[in-house]
Amino acid sequence: MWRAHRVTHDAPKQRDITVSSRQSKFPLPNDGLIAALDIGGTKIAGALVDQDGVLIHRARRTTPARESADVLLGAVYDVLGSLAASPLWERVGAVGIGSAGPIDLAHGTVSPVNIPAWRNFPLAESVARHPDVGHRQVTLAGDAVAMTAAEHRHGAARGHRNALCLVVSTGVGAGLVLNGSVHHGLTGNAGHLGHISVDFDGEACPCGARGCLESIASGTAITRHALALGWQAPLTADTVGVAASAQAGEAAAIDAFDRATRALAAGIAATAALIEIDIAVVGGGVAQAGEVFFEPLTRHLRHYAAMPFLKELRVVPAELGPDAGLVGAAVLASAGDSAVPVMLGHGSR
Ligand SMILES: [Zn+2]
Numbered sequence: 262m263w264r265a266h267r268v269t270h271d272a273p274k275q276r277d278i279t280v281s282s283r284q285s286k287f288p289l290p291n292d293g294l295i296a297a298l299d300i301g302g303t304k305i306a307g308a309l310v311d312q313d314g315v316l317i318h319r320a321r322r323t324t325p326a327r328e329s330a331d332v333l334l335g336a337v338y339d340v341l342g343s344l345a346a347s348p349l350w351e352r353v354g355a356v357g358i359g360s361a362g363p364i365d366l367a368h369g370t371v372s373p374v375n376i377p378a379w380r381n382f383p384l385a386e387s388v389a390r391h392p393d394v395g396h397r398q399v400t401l402a403g404d405a406v407a408m409t410a411a412e413h414r415h416g417a418a419r420g421h422r423n424a425l426c427l428v429v430s431t432g433v434g435a436g437l438v439l440n441g442s443v444h445h446g447l448t449g450n451a452g453h454l455g456h457i458s459v460d461f462d463g464e465a466c467p468c469g470a471r472g473c474l475e476s477i478a479s480g481t482a483i484t485r486h487a488l489a490l491g492w493q494a495p496l497t498a499d500t501v502g503v504a505a506s507a508q509a510g511e512a513a514a515i516d517a518f519d520r521a522t523r524a525l526a527a528g529i530a531a532t533a534a535l536i537e538i539d540i541a542v543v544g545g546g547v548a549q550a551g552e553v554f555f556e557p558l559t560r561h562l563r564h565y566a567a568m569p570f571l572k573e574l575r576v577v578p579a580e581l582g583p584d585a586g587l588v589g590a591a592v593l594a595s596a597g598d599s600a601v602p603v604m605l606g607h608g609s610r
Pocket residue numbers: 455456457466467468469470471473
């Protein structure tokens with residue numbers, strides 16, 4: 262049965278989607294493990310994750326992002342098969358997926374921007390059909406929401422009842438913690454900070470809007486802006502190179518980080534004003550630049566988060582690094598954390 266974004270494998274003729282609760286109906290034993298998948302445009306990562314968020318056994322494939330939907334699913338099955346080959350597999354109580362979005366929790370489908378062959382692809386159900394998954398529940402979440410769950414449970418947002426967690430890499434993703442719980446939103450896409458406009462007359466964004474945060478603050482945008490300002494890329498033109506040049510005091514590189522972090526500060530401050538948070542956690546490849554990123558971000562945030570009730574707002578680096586997606590997918594699967602307020606029925610595929 263496909264229950265909200267949890268799927269079990271006892272597929273009856275008629276599949277139902279029903280309202281889920283926030284409490285898992287099948288609590289894991291203390292030594293239980295979660296099989297976690299993190300699916301993105303460049304890699305499909307998998308791991309067996311314990312209750313402390315420790316990755317015990319890993320598997321990984323390059324995403325065949327330009328291939329057909331079936332070839333892509335085959336790569337996911339390869340990763341699942343590698344995990345299932347572990348003697349620890351019998352301790353696995355559930356499967357959690359974090360996927361590049363947009364996603365649709367009500368139907369368990371994904372349409373990742375960087376994976377063109379998957380449009381409304383029934384990922385949760387397909388994973389549930391893997392023979393080794395058996396009757397285990399399958400939970401789906403967006404990758405940034407998964408990262409948020411990881412940082413909230415085990416990382417820099419621990420102990421905060423309200424938080425914003427961002428991933429700044431080739432794109433900009435984010436997720437929200439509200440009143441102590443990760444907030445999925447109606448379809449699982451809440452926290453899409455990359456596509457809020459911070460420049461309403463700005464450049465057209467592929468999403469259809471203008472001046473989206475992602476088009477100014479992503480790693481891709483930082484590199485493009487640095488080059489436009491005359492930055493001479495040492496070898497390959499990427500954010501690591503821009504960060505190195507900024508560290509060395511090169512003006513074009515410093516300006517590129519300044520513009521990106523100003524846009525991010527505006528987006529973070531707007532979010533904070535809207536929902537009242539006291540912490541923004543930033544991870545992803547661009548945040549790895551360290552001080553050349555966090556110093557201007559913190560400075561600009563003081564400027565944009567101007568209201569007195571925002572004076573406690575802090576921005577801090579993420580703690581979990583590139584495994585946050587896997588850890589978060591496991592956290593969400595372990596808690597059975599989802600609430601999709603729909604009740605639908607649809608026939609078997
Ligand atoms: Zn956009």
